[in-house]
Amino acid sequence: MTLFLGSRLWSKQVFQQKLLNPSSLQTVKQSFNQKYCKVQYLNFSSIKILHIRPILRRIFKSNVMKFGLLVSTSLAAVNAALKSTDVKVMCEKLETNHHHHSKVEENADFPFYEFFWNYLVKEIVPLSLAVVAALVGAAMNMKIPEALGDLINSLNKLTHSEFRNGADYFQELKNPVWQLVSLYICQALTTFAYISLLSHAGENIACKLRQDLFRSYLHQDVCFHDQHKTGALIDRLTSDIQDFKSSFKLCLSQGLKSTTQTFGCIYSLYSTSPKLTLVLATTIPLLVLVGALIGASLRKLSKLAQKHAADATAKANEVVANFRTVRAFANEPLEERNYNNITTQSCHINQYLGIGIGAFQGLTNVALNGIVLGVIYAGGYLVMTEEINPGQLMSFLVSSQMIQRSLSSLSILFGTAVRGVTAGARVFEYILAEPDHHISSGRKIPYHSLLGHLKFDNVHFKYPQRPDHEVLKGVNLDIKPCRTVALCGLSGAGKSTVASLVERFYDPVSGSITLDGIDLKDLDPSWLRGSTIGFINQEPVLFSGTIEENIRYGRPDAPQRDVEEAARLANADSFIRAFPRGYGTVVGERGVALSGGQKQRIAIARALLKNPTILILDEATSALDAESERLVQDALDHVMAGRTTLIIAHRLSTIRNADVIAVMKDGKVVEVGSHHQLKKLNGIYAELIKLQDNNE
C-alpha cells in the first residue's frame, strides 16, 4: 500500500516536473497520424514499424535515470515511466533537420543506462560491500526489538515476588544485555562500513562526472556556449552534481536500509501478534496518505522557494559584476529595490514553508504517539488476556516505531530521489552532447610549407541560433600570403563573423574558405587555432595568474627567453619589469590592475609567442588613448611583419596602410582596393572616410 502510494506520488511529482506528459499517448497518435500516416492504433506491444523502435528506445533510455527511484517505489511506477516523456518531442526530433541546437537532445539516443552503469561499474566493489553492510545492518536492527523484549521479560521475571528472593539480578540479565550490546556494536560497525564505502564510491563518481562534464564543455562548439548561459553551465557542474551525489548516496544507504527494515519489521510484527498487526495496518496507510498530501504541497512551496533564491542570486551576481554601470547610472536605489523585492518574496515563501514543515512535523508527532498509545492500549488488553506477554508487547512497540521511522525516512528520500534524478539527467544531457566539430581531427599543413593564403569563395552563413537571418550573403575575398587585408564597413555588416569563420568557430552554410587551397573543414581545428592563427581583440582577456603565465598561454612549453623576447617586441617588457615582481606579478582580481593598453600589449606578446602564420586583429586599438595606441600599434607592426593579417577596423585611420581594404555591406564584400583606389572610387569607403573626418 505504502509503495503504491509512493509510486502514485512519484508519478504525480514527475508529471508536475513535465517529465511525464499526461497526453503523451494521444500526442503520439496525432504525431504519427499526421507525420507518418501509418499508425491507426497505438499499441506499444504490437508496433513493429521501424520509426517507433528508436522512439521507444529513447523513451526507455530517458527514463533509466528514474529507474533507481522505481526500485524504491513499485512496478506501478514502471508503467508510468514507460509512458512518460513528451513523446511528441521525440517524434518532432526525428523529423527536425539536424540543427546544432538539437544536438544535445539527439543524444537521447545514447544509452543512458549503459552510460550510468559505466560510472557505477568502476565502483562496483565498494558499492557491493556497502550494500552488504547495509543489509547486515538492517538485519541487526530487526533483531533489536526481539532482544529488547527478552530483556523486558527477564526484568518482569525478576520483579515477580517468587523470583525476588535469591535471584541474581546481574546473572539473570547478563544474556539479554550482552545480546543487545553486541547487536548495537555490530550495528555501529555496519553503519560505519556502509557510510564510508558509499562516501568513497559516491565521491569518485561525482569527481568523474565533474571531470567529464568539464571536458564536454571544453570540447563543445562555440555555438553551444553562445546558446547556454554561463551561470547555467556552471550550475550543472556544481549544484546539480552535488544534488545527484547526495541523493545517490542517501537513496542507496537509507533507501536500502529503510526498505529492508520495513519488510523485516512487518514480518516480525506479524509473527509476534497478528491481531496487533491488524490494528497497526489500519492506521499506517492513513498516516502515509496524509503525510504524502502535505508533503506534496510542501515540495511545491520548496520548489518555488528555490526558484526565488536562484533569482536573487542571479540578480546579485549581475549587479556586482556590472557595478560600474550601476554606479555610472546612479541606479543604486533601483537595484536595491529590485533585490529587496526578490529577497522579500523568497523570505515570505520560506516562512510559509517553515509553517508547513512545523505543522507537518507536529502532526507526525501526534500521529506517531497516537499509534504508540493505540498499540499499548490494544496490546495491554492482549497482555491481560495472556495472549501475549509484556516482552512481546515491548518488541511490538519497538518494531512498529522502526517501521514508522523507516517510512518517514522513505518519504523524505522520495523527494531527494526526484531531485537527484532530475539533476543527474541534466548532468548527463551535457556530458552526452556531441559537438559538430571535434577539436582535433583532420589534416595539418607542415609548418615549412604553410604559406597562409586565405580565400573566401561565395561564403554564405547564418548563426545556428538565428537560422532565419543570413549574416553573410556570398562573401568573396582573397587574402594573399604575408599581406595585410583590412575589413571595414558599417556596424552589423558581418566583419567579426568573417573572423569567426576563419577561426572555425562556425562553418559556412555554403561556399568555402580555404587555407593554401585546402578547405578549412578538412583541417584539424585544434592545429588551426593552436599554432596557425593568432587572434587579438578589442578587450583582451587575461586569466588569473602571473604575467608570465598569461604570456605563456600562447605556447605553454616556451622557454623563458622566448617569453621575454615576445614581451619586448610587444612593447611590454619595460612596464612589466617596472613592477616589483616583474614577470611574476599577479594580474586580475587580487593582483595588479593593468591599464587597457598594458593588457593589450600582454595579449600581443601572447599572440606573438605562438608565432602564428595568420593574424586576426579585431579592433585591437580602438579602446585606447593616443599614447597607448601608439605603443600598441608599434607592437602590432612588429607582429604583423611577415604574416597574413586580417584587420577588422572601425576607425579607418588605422588601416590606411593596409595592402588591401575590403568594404563590407549587408553581408557582402562590395568594394576592394587600396586606400587611394577606394577613395577615387567614390563609393561607400569614400563616404565612410568623409563621415569620420567630419566627426573628428
Ligand SMILES: Nc1ncnc2c1ncn2[C@@H]1O[C@H](COP(=O)(O)OP(=O)(O)OP(=O)(O)O)[C@@H](O)[C@H]1O
Ligand atoms: N553569436 C551570434 N549569434 C547570432 N547572431 C549574431 C551573433 N554574432 C553576431 N550576430 C549577428 O550577425 C550580424 C553581423 O554581426 P557582426 O558582429 O559580424 O558584425 P560587425 O560588422 O562585426 O559589427 P560591429 O562592427 O558592430 O562589430 C549582426 O546582425 C549580429 O546581430
